[in-house]
Amino acid sequence: MKQSDEDFLESVAKPLRAPVRASDGFEARVMAAVRTPERSSVLAWVVRPRVLRLSPLAGLAAAAGIALAVLSLDRVGFQREQPRVAAVPATAVAASVDTVQLVQFMLVAPNAQTVSVVGDFNDWDPAATPLREAAGAGVWTITVPLTAGRHQYVFMVNGNRWTPDPAAPLAVEDSFGMPNSVITVGESAS
Amino acid sequence: MVHDEVALERAVANEGAAAPAAGPEIEAAVAKLDPLQREVFLMKYVEGMSYEEIALITGVGVSALKMRVKRTADRLREIMGQGETA
Numbered sequence: 001m002k003q004s005d006e007d008f009l010e011s012v013a014k015p016l017r018a019p020v021r022a023s024d025g026f027e028a029r030v031m032a033a034v035r036t037p038e039r040s041s042v043l044a045w046v047v048r049p050r051v052l053r054l055s056p057l058a059g060l061a062a063a064a065g066i067a068l069a070v071l072s073l074d075r076v077g078f079q080r081e082q083p084r085v086a087a088v089p090a091t092a093v094a095a096s097v098d099t100v101q102l103v104q105f106m107l108v109a110p111n112a113q114t115v116s117v118v119g120d121f122n123d124w125d126p127a128a129t130p131l132r133e134a135a136g137a138g139v140w141t142i143t144v145p146l147t148a149g150r151h152q153y154v155f156m157v158n159g160n161r162w163t164p165d166p167a168a169p170l171a172v173e174d175s176f177g178m179p180n181s182v183i184t185v186g187e188s189a190s
Numbered sequence: 191m192v193h194d195e196v197a198l199e200r201a202v203a204n205e206g207a208a209a210p211a212a213g214p215e216i217e218a219a220v221a222k223l224d225p226l227q228r229e230v231f232l233m234k235y236v237e238g239m240s241y242e243e244i245a246l247i248t249g250v251g252v253s254a255l256k257m258r259v260k261r262t263a264d265r266l267r268e269i270m271g272q273g274e275t276a
Contacts, residue, residue, distance in 0.1 A: 005263035019205035134237050
């Protein structure tokens with residue numbers, strides 16, 4: 001009997017998810033190879049940074065929808081193994097009719113147990129926006145709607161280590177003794 | 191091949207890792223998918239996202255996504271079944 005589509009796709013996807021346990025030095029070599037994610041074709045199609053343009057109304061609906069989707073999942077007692085897409089407070093977007101864009105944050109951190117992005121868009125709350133690990137090899141991503149303009153952020157690893165984004169410019173001003181990373185979200189998709 | 195791609199594959203190949211990494215056939219097959227098919231496949235089956243979450247992020251409706259997943263399965267079977275990974 002022909003395998004169902006779901007089972008077949010699961011079997012194809014499973015090795016893409018499996019963390020590879022190997023000896024010391026392996027992660028250093030993987031890190032060296034994937035340090036600039038665009039140059040690793042093995043992972044590029046998983047983590048290619050993507051800014052999706054939404055019309056203002058669609059953006060508001062999407063931002064509200066993300067919050068609503070999380071709330072509705074909570075109401076039915078939905079159980080997930082991985083952190084779901086974090087709810088971005090709808091008010092953060094509703095306050096402006098500017099274009100909203102979805103920005104994917106990514107950090108390569110093979111030894112991390114948890115990673116979250118912490119920035120001005122989530123009130124610097126380390127618990128607000130966890131990243132999820134994809135395709136093994138310690139690549140962590142999350143997609144967040146951001147209003148146009150300049151945003152500062154850092155990553156928090158394992159709940160106790162701050163790190164700026166190695167792939168992003170740093171803010172000139174120095175907050176709390178360490179410069180933050182900066183992302184500038186334009187009016188139109190790049 | 192890009193230098194870093196070589197370095198990564200060499201790093202994986204030389205380790206003899208305990209858990210099987212994705213074989214080159216699977217990676218090549220997924221790389222051959224149409225970008226929209228690859229995107230929904232990765233989000234749903236590798237990242238474990240729900241259709242609702244994918245719909246919000248991509249702006250595509252849930253039923254369209256499900257149809258896309260079905261076509262992706264057919265396409266992957268075609269690519270992998272015919273050994274079309276060169």
